[in-house]
Amino acid sequence: MLKHLIEVTNDDMIGQVSLPPRTPYYGLPPIGMGTWAAESTTSYVARLAANHCISVIDLVTNALDVRTRRDGTHWKLFPRQGETFKLNGVSTLAMEWGHKLANLTLQPSLSKTNLASLRGILPSTRLVRNTRAWCHLCLCEMQENAVYEPLLWSMHHAVVCPEHHVPLSTICPSCKAPNTAALSQRYTLGHCTRCGSWLGISNAEGKGPPTQWEEWTTLQMKSLISVISSSENAPSISVAYDNLEILILTVGNGRMTRFAQEIDTDKSTCSMWLNRKNFPTLDYCFRISLVSGIDVGKLLCSVVSPSEIDRSTWGRDGQPQWVKRPVRRKIDWESVKKNFEEICQNNETPSPGLRRVAKRLEVDGRLLKERFPDLCGRLARRNTIFWEKRPAQRHEALKKRIRRMVIKIAKNGYRPTRRRVARALDLTSGDITDKRLQKIWRDSVAKLQASQVFC
DNA sequence: AGATATGAGGTGATTGGGGC
DNA sequence: GCCCCAATCACCTCATATCT
Numbered sequence: 001m002l003k004h005l006i007e008v009t010n011d012d013m014i015g016q017v018s019l020p021p022r023t024p025y026y027g028l029p030p031i032g033m034g035t036w037a038a039e040s041t042t043s044y045v046a047r048l049a050a051n052h053c054i055s056v057i058d059l060v061t062n063a064l065d066v067r068t069r070r071d072g073t074h075w076k077l078f079p080r081q082g083e084t085f086k087l088n089g090v091s092t093l094a095m096e097w098g099h100k101l102a103n104l105t106l107q108p109s110l111s112k113t114n115l116a117s118l119r120g121i122l123p124s125t126r127l128v129r130n131t132r133a134w135c136h137l138c139l140c141e142m143q144e145n146a147v148y149e150p151l152l153w154s155m156h157h158a159v160v161c162p163e164h165h166v167p168l169s170t171i172c173p174s175c176k177a178p179n180t181a182a183l184s185q186r187y188t189l190g191h192c193t194r195c196g197s198w199l200g201i202s203n204a205e206g207k208g209p210p211t212q213w214e215e216w217t218t219l220q221m222k223s224l225i226s227v228i229s230s231s232e233n234a235p236s237i238s239v240a241y242d243n244l245e246i247l248i249l250t251v252g253n254g255r256m257t258r259f260a261q262e263i264d265t266d267k268s269t270c271s272m273w274l275n276r277k278n279f280p281t282l283d284y285c286f287r288i289s290l291v292s293g294i295d296v297g298k299l300l301c302s303v304v305s306p307s308e309i310d311r312s313t314w315g316r317d318g319q320p321q322w323v324k325r326p327v328r329r330k331i332d333w334e335s336v337k338k339n340f341e342e343i344c345q346n347n348e349t350p351s352p353g354l355r356r357v358a359k360r361l362e363v364d365g366r367l368l369k370e371r372f373p374d375l376c377g378r379l380a381r382r383n384t385i386f387w388e389k390r391p392a393q394r395h396e397a398l399k400k401r402i403r404r405m406v407i408k409i410a411k412n413g414y415r416p417t418r419r420r421v422a423r424a425l426d427l428t429s430g431d432i433t434d435k436r437l438q439k440i441w442r443d444s445v446a447k448l449q450a451s452q453v454f455c
Numbered sequence: 456a457g458a459t460a461t462g463a464g465g466t467g468a469t470t471g472g473g474g475c
Numbered sequence: 476g477c478c479c480c481a482a483t484c485a486c487c488t489c490a491t492a493t494c495t
Contacts, residue, residue, distance in 0.1 A: 086468075267457075269489075271458060284488095
């Protein structure tokens with residue numbers, strides 16, 4: 001054998017053998033590609049980490065070279081907690097992570113585990129959820145093979161499981177809390193990130209049966225994800241605008257105003273779409289899809305011809321009805337100013353921040369800042385002073401409690417040890433760890449010994 | 456009827472910072 | 476690690492006015 005190898009080497013064959021590219025990580029293929037149940041980026045990261053017996057955080061920081069702290073050059077690639085599910089959307093992070101993962105595992109289809117290919121076409125408005133959603137029945141079925149999270153579950157408009165027709169869950173059945181982070185240390189597929197419980201059990205969240213419109217939007221998201229995960233070519237903005245123009249002119253019989261009435265919007269809005277100034281949000285794409293009979297997936301990713309437009313079902317009874325946008329209210333700025341001034345003048349504790357005040361006044365904080373910069377400045381200064389003082393005030397209060405507790409324990413006939421005092425004060429660490437507080441405790445004990453309250 | 460401009464109102468993405 | 480607050484930027488929709 002060895003002799004044979006030497007002969008091969010001697011024959012100078014090594015330079016002619018081409019080895020396929022290698023990576024230190026398994027070439028784990030994403031699940032469900034080409035179907036509506038295509039795996040999401042966040043799910044893939046978790047599954048890749050589990051397959052290598054490392055935590056998600058270790059995989060992210062070491063393999064993907066994405067720093068979680070601001071101590072490296074790549075820290076910006078790490079999404080903040082609560083924004084991790086945006087990795088499944090159209091953000092730049094989604095695009096970059098898709099490329100990084102594809103390079104790491106040599107799986108080119110990973111760029112289709114999020115909606116980054118629709119970047120520049122679909123506005124990010126109300127596209128991806130901020131929290132985790134799942135179908136408990138799907139999770140139970142997945143247990144037999146591999147547990148993963150389809151991209152559809154991350155979508156804002158997907159509120160129903162297309163397979164089981166039940167509302168997607170968003171609250172853990174055990175701890176009753178939402179899951180807000182996909183890349184935390186404890187992120188395990190099918191389990192709660194907070195309490196670790198299995199999510200594949202029914203959870204009564206008080207959600208009623210899905211409405212026809214919710215069923216419709218979910219069906220459209222299903223179509224869109226199927227197209228994106230199976231398509232070879234990236235969707236093109238010019239094709240999407242061409243399709244939009246065909247639909248507007250065909251459905252409205254050549255009249256933009258008529259089309260605007262059909263989808264319940266303003267003609268100026270349609271004018272901007274037609275003039276390619278902006279593309280409709282997904283909400284409006286659903287409406288356009290409903291009145292034209294063209295799936296959202298086709299509208300965004302394929303070439304549509306006027307003959308494909310099917311208006312035969314539009315307008316019949318039982319048609320899903322979109323939720324009308326609320327009429328814009330007129331803000332009474334005089335009244336807002338008056339209430340804002342009152343809030344700034346009173347000495348409320350704890351001092352509310354601008355966001356809280358804005359919520360109380362029922363207006364956006366940014367509008368408050370634009371309209372009343374002086375009042376906002378006053379509020380900000382008051383907050384700064386209050387929150388600077390707060391740690392000192394808490395420290396002072398704790399000092400008093402330690403002194404009282406030392407005396408109380410001693411009076412009960414026990415030695416007021418540091419841990420005993422800490423436990424009596426219900427300190428989470430079970431000890432007095434702060435050096436300054438330790439000194440207070442020592443002084444209190446010394447004072448007691450001097451007065452011979454205890455022996 | 457359609458195009459264009461503009462301001463108001465609304466929302467999401469992103470960044471920076473800090474408390475517990 | 477997780478959560479919250481504040482700020483900024485960018486984008487979208489709506490409503491209205493004006494012009495062709």
